[in-house]
Amino acid sequence: MTRRKPYVRSMDRWWLRNSFFTRYMIREATSVFLGLYTIVLLIGLVALSLGEASYERWLATMAHPAFIGFHIVVLAAACYHTYTWFGVSPKAMPSVRIGNAPLTPALIIRGQYLALAIITLVVLVAVASGET
């Protein structure tokens, strides 16, 4: 039996202690929403594989205000994930030189946003242009 009572700092809501911790936990939490969205998307594909009636039921469910609200939250989480991911990737990638000039973090980040803009535009145009 020991009578020592060592001090153990509480972990209770530590992520609210300062804004750096809070932003860290929000960044980590984006993965929960990305995962949930992917599950919903996979359910849609299962519905598609089962035929037209079940697919239409899935699509109608997606138009329900609760699911629209869910997807608005997911969209916000996805954008925050993109913002944080682009921000750390200059630190995660090896240093690159173009000719003699180093590829600076600012250039890497701008390049990624350019890629995001192109990809987003291509997806939107491809989906919206169909007449079938």
Added chain:
Amino acid sequence: MHKRSNEPVFWSLFGAGGVVAALLMPALVFVTGIAGPLGLLGDGALSYERVLGFVGSVFGKLFLILVISLTFWHACHRIYHSSHDLGIRVRRGRLALLFYGFAAFGTVLTVIVVAGIG
């Protein structure tokens, strides 16, 4: 003998999923979750025939399998490591099995479902 870590494998999948999600998810979520169901992209943008045609193509199949499975690996890796930060007291091995098992299951299910369409 030093035991080799399996972390690089999972981190690579996490990283690949992070890149794919960062570049594609904003557009994809907007299309399949907001604009598509609300009909903002024109009538029939997400019609059965059209989506079936996309998933039936080789490009569509590869696209969906990569996006869905890599996002699963990304999310599961991140949630697994964050669960430690939340002070969840479950044996790490069991949590790893749960999360990476889910990602593996999701990958197999996606391949089976997508391959069987069209």
